Each structure stands twice: as structure tokens, then as C-alpha cells.
Amino acid sequence: MKTCEEVTLLIESENYKVLSRKDRLATKIHLMMCKGCKNYKRDSKLIHEMLRVKFKDLSSYEFSLEEKAALRVKLSKEV
Amino acid sequence: MNTTKGISHTDLVENHSDYLLSFAMTKLNDLDLAKDLVQDTLVSALTKLDTFEKRSKLRTWLTSILNRKIIDHWRKAETRYTDPISSFFDQDEKKGHWLMEKSASGNFETIVDDISKQETMTELSDCLDTLPAKWRGIIASKFLEEKESEQICNDFDITSSNLWVIMHRAKLLLRDCLKNKWI
Numbered sequence: 001m002k003t004c005e006e007v008t009l010l011i012e013s014e015n016y017k018v019l020s021r022k023d024r025l026a027t028k029i030h031l032m033m034c035k036g037c038k039n040y041k042r043d044s045k046l047i048h049e050m051l052r053v054k055f056k057d058l059s060s061y062e063f064s065l066e067e068k069a070a071l072r073v074k075l076s077k078e079v
Numbered sequence: 080m081n082t083t084k085g086i087s088h089t090d091l092v093e094n095h096s097d098y099l100l101s102f103a104m105t106k107l108n109d110l111d112l113a114k115d116l117v118q119d120t121l122v123s124a125l126t127k128l129d130t131f132e133k134r135s136k137l138r139t140w141l142t143s144i145l146n147r148k149i150i151d152h153w154r155k156a157e158t159r160y161t162d163p164i165s166s167f168f169d170q171d172e173k174k175g176h177w178l179m180e181k182s183a184s185g186n187f188e189t190i191v192d193d194i195s196k197q198e199t200m201t202e203l204s205d206c207l208d209t210l211p212a213k214w215r216g217i218i219a220s221k222f223l224e225e226k227e228s229e230q231i232c233n234d235f236d237i238t239s240s241n242l243w244v245i246m247h248r249a250k251l252l253l254r255d256c257l258k259n260k261w262i
Binding site: 060075 | 117
């Protein structure tokens with residue numbers, strides 16, 4: 001019988017590889033009996049989706065005009 | 080003046096610095112550090128303009144230099160951390176089973192009615208900042224750049240099972256952090 005710690009790790013690794021039949025079965029059986037892990041699986045999917053949304057676009061930042069002027073000076077010294 | 084291959088330092092600053100800063104901030108979420116790394120990037124770019132091949136886009140080339148610097152930063156970042164596992168799973172009696180208070184009752188989904196809401200994203204950013212820098216880096220590489228696992232493992236010098244373990248731990252911490260904000 002796999003522990004919750006092992007099963008939640010298997011749930012995560014399923015995002016990266018195909019689980020062996022044995023692991024798949026063990027996970028399935030465990031999930032039927034364990035509410036904690038069932039909740040975890042659902043939340044973990046949601047967090048995955050949130051991370052995807054979060055990193056979908058670049059957040060927008062700008063250097064101030066002063067900083068740009070300073071950068072230009074710095075660069076002109078380098079050449 | 081000061082142009083090599085038709086690229087001047089003014090061009091670099093005016094047309095690319097804001098983009099590079101946005102890129103670095105999305106990955107690092109540390110403004111001072113991001114500005115420093117962008118400056119370093121522009122300096123290195125100028126000093127090795129002769130290696131820039133016109134075939135690639137200037138912005139792509141600059142981004143790859145910046146990315147290298149960000150990865151170097153993460154690789155150097157403190158990698159020792161306390162494995163959070165013992166705060167989620169019982170390490171004594173019922174070995175490996177959820178600790179009562181962490182086994183997550185309360186439904187996440189009903190709380191996050193719209194995951195793309197600005198508020199939710201801000202909370203997620205706050206929680207991401209509580210993770211070790213290297214973990215945050217791995218997450219950004221995976222989701223922002225959609226890098227293959229193999230490439231991430233190479234960049235961060237870890238094995239693929241390290242990667243799953245880190246993602247697993249990171250998600251446990253993120254979930255806990257978000258729960259504390261919401262419930």
C-alpha cells in the first residue's frame with residue numbers, strides 16, 4: 001500500500017512521464033479510498049492551471065528615462 | 080557612432096531594455112536584481128556583437144544572453160533548504176499519511192471562481208516568492224518558456240526525479256500558502 005506522500009509524488013510525476021501500470025493501479029486504488037489525496041489531485045491540477053495563466057504573458061516593466069540615460073552612458077563607456 | 084553591424088547602444092537601450100526587464104521580472108520578481116542583470120546583458124551584448132549573427136533576431140539573441148545570466152544566478156542561489164515534507168505528511172506513526180490539518184478540506188475550486196483574476200494572480204505571485212529561488216526558477220522555466228523537462232534539468236543541473244520532487248514540494252507549499260490566504 002502506497003503512502004499519501006508517495007501517491008502525491010506520483011500524481012505530480014504523471015505530468016512528465018507515463019506511469020508504469022503498477023503505479024497507475026496503485027494510485028487509482030489509493031485515490032478511491034483517500035479523500036486527502038483526492039483533494040490534493042484536484043487542487044494540484046488547479047495550481048498547475050494557475051501557473052500556466054500566470055506565466056502566459058510577460059508582466060510589463062519599464063526603465064525610467066533617467067535609468068535609460070544612465071544605461072546609455074554606461075554602455076558608451078564599454079565600447 | 081558606436082555602431083557595429085548597424086546596432087548602436089542607443090538602439091539597445093531604447094528598443095530592447097524594457098522588453099528584457101519585463102522578461103527578467105517575470106522570471107525573477109526582484110526589480111533591483113532584474114535591472115542589474117539587464118544591464119549586464121547589454122554590456123555583454125555590446126562586447127560580443129561580432130558573434131551576433133544577422134540571421135537571428137537581435138531580441139532573441141539578447142534574450143538568450145539574459146537567460147543565461149538568470150540561470151547562472153539561480154544556479155548560484157542557495158540550494159540548501161528544509162524539505163517541507165514533514166510539515167505535510169506524518170513522519171512518525173502513520174508514516175507518509177496526511178497530517179490532519181494539511182489534508183485539505185475546504186474546496187479550492189469554489190474559492191477561485193476565476194483563476195485569471197488580477198487578485199488571484201497577485202496572491203499566487205506572493206506565494207511564489209516564498210519558495211526557494213531555484214524552485215521559482217524551475218517553475219518559471221517550465222511555464223514561461225515551456226521548456227522541455229530535459230532542458231530544465233540540464234540548466235539547473237538536476238536529475239529528472241529531482242525535478243518531479245521539487246515540483247511536488249513546490250505545489251504542496253503553494254497550495255498551503257494560497258489556502259492560508261483564502262480560508
